[in-house]
Amino acid sequence: xxxxxxxxxxxxxxxxxxxxxxxxxxxxxxxxxxxxxxxxxxxxxxxxxxxxxxxxxxxxxxxxxxxxxxxxxxxxxxxxxxxxxxxxxxxxxxxxxxxxxxxxxxxxxxxxxxxxxxxxxxxxxxxxxxxxxxxxxxxxxxxxxxxxxxxxxxxxxxxxxxxxxxxxxxxxxxxxxxxxxxxxxxxxxxxxxxxxxxxxxxxxxxxxxxxxxxxxxxxxxxxxxxxxxxxxxxxxxxxxxxxxxxxxxxxxxxxxxxxxxxxxxxxxxxxxxxxxxxxxxxxxxxxxxxxxxxxxxxxxxxxxxxxxxxxxxxxxxxxxxxxxxxxxxx
Numbered sequence: 001x002x003x004x005x006x007x008x009x010x011x012x013x014x015x016x017x018x019x020x021x022x023x024x025x026x027x028x029x030x031x032x033x034x035x036x037x038x039x040x041x042x043x044x045x046x047x048x049x050x051x052x053x054x055x056x057x058x059x060x061x062x063x064x065x066x067x068x069x070x071x072x073x074x075x076x077x078x079x080x081x082x083x084x085x086x087x088x089x090x091x092x093x094x095x096x097x098x099x100x101x102x103x104x105x106x107x108x109x110x111x112x113x114x115x116x117x118x119x120x121x122x123x124x125x126x127x128x129x130x131x132x133x134x135x136x137x138x139x140x141x142x143x144x145x146x147x148x149x150x151x152x153x154x155x156x157x158x159x160x161x162x163x164x165x166x167x168x169x170x171x172x173x174x175x176x177x178x179x180x181x182x183x184x185x186x187x188x189x190x191x192x193x194x195x196x197x198x199x200x201x202x203x204x205x206x207x208x209x210x211x212x213x214x215x216x217x218x219x220x221x222x223x224x225x226x227x228x229x230x231x232x233x234x235x236x237x238x239x240x241x242x243x244x245x246x247x248x249x250x251x252x253x254x255x256x257x258x259x260x261x262x263x264x265x266x267x268x269x270x271x272x273x274x275x276x277x278x279x280x281x282x283x284x285x286x287x288x289x290x291x292x293x294x295x296x297x298x299x300x301x302x303x304x305x306x307x308x309x310x311x312x313x314x315x316x317x318x319x320x321x322x323x324x325x326x327x328x329x330x
Contacts, residue, residue, distance in 0.1 A: 050177035057174045058182055061137050064126060066186055072118035073147055073165035073191040074303045080110045081196055082311045087114055093207045094316035095269040101207035105275035107200050108147060116145040136175035142167045149197045157248045161193040194303045194310055202246050215239050216320060256297040264291040269317045291317045
């Protein structure tokens with residue numbers, strides 16, 4: 001073999017070796033790139049999973065707080081109606097023949113202030129919840145809770161069954177797997193069903209116009225032959241019948257109403273209306289002929305599904321002389 005042929009053959013092997021080396025380097029480079037891309041995808045997937053886990057914790061906690069907002073509003077409303085429309089244990093709607101019905105503003109303030117007390121208790125309990133502590137979830141203390149009633153105009157026994165409630169600002173922090181936070185309002189658009197707004201509207205109008213005493217006086221005048229105790233008994237029954245019709249004209253059987261005489265209070269029964277603060281004070285009156293309790297109960301709904309219905313307890317202090325008898329046609 002000539003030297004030239006040997007040279008050509010050596011070059012050919014060298015080219016083959018170089019091409020092979022380039023191919024190997026290309027494959028290795030490709031594998032290295034794929035490995036780096038694979039690591040990036042895996043890292044991205046891991047971050048997404050961590051974020052999803054934190055977001056899930058956040059939404060779970062928000063749902064817990066919202067449930068407590070709803071429960072606080074319903075429980076508070078049942079408390080306030082049972083008190084007669086305010087935060088005071090006893091609420092006089094009439095004092096010495098002068099009407100003093102609970103206003104819409106009083107009613108809203110009482111439910112809101114009472115709701116906040118419940119919600120703060122629930123949030124404190126949530127902060128100690130083993131799940132939240134273990135998962136690194138922190139809650140802020142609610143500073144204000146409000147309720148909103150349906151518009152009074154057009155409100156009746158069929159379309160005023162809801163109450164809106166919420167907190168203006170709540171902060172929820174999740175610390176792991178990744179830091180995630182929520183800061184803003186939490187609202188429940190309908191905590192019902194409960195007909196508290198409708199009841200307050202009807203009762204306010206009935207007392208504002210002093211219809212309760214008017215019904216009693218008319219009833220007693222019509223029962224001329226009866227003694228005074230019987231006159232009052234029948235008058236109370238007539239008041240209840242009228243209230244039941246006004247509260248639910250379609251199904252008055254949903255409404256329980258009874259009136260009982262109670263001891264007259266010993267101090268002034270005039271109420272200092274508190275429409276913006278958390279608490280109001282009611283004093284009691286003395287030296288009056290009659291003090292009664294009007295007890296109402298709405299059987300239509302069980303707001304908390306525990307067989308407890310909304311109740312109202314309204315107190316009156318009044319004096320009512322026996323009216324002149326209506327002549328009996330003989």
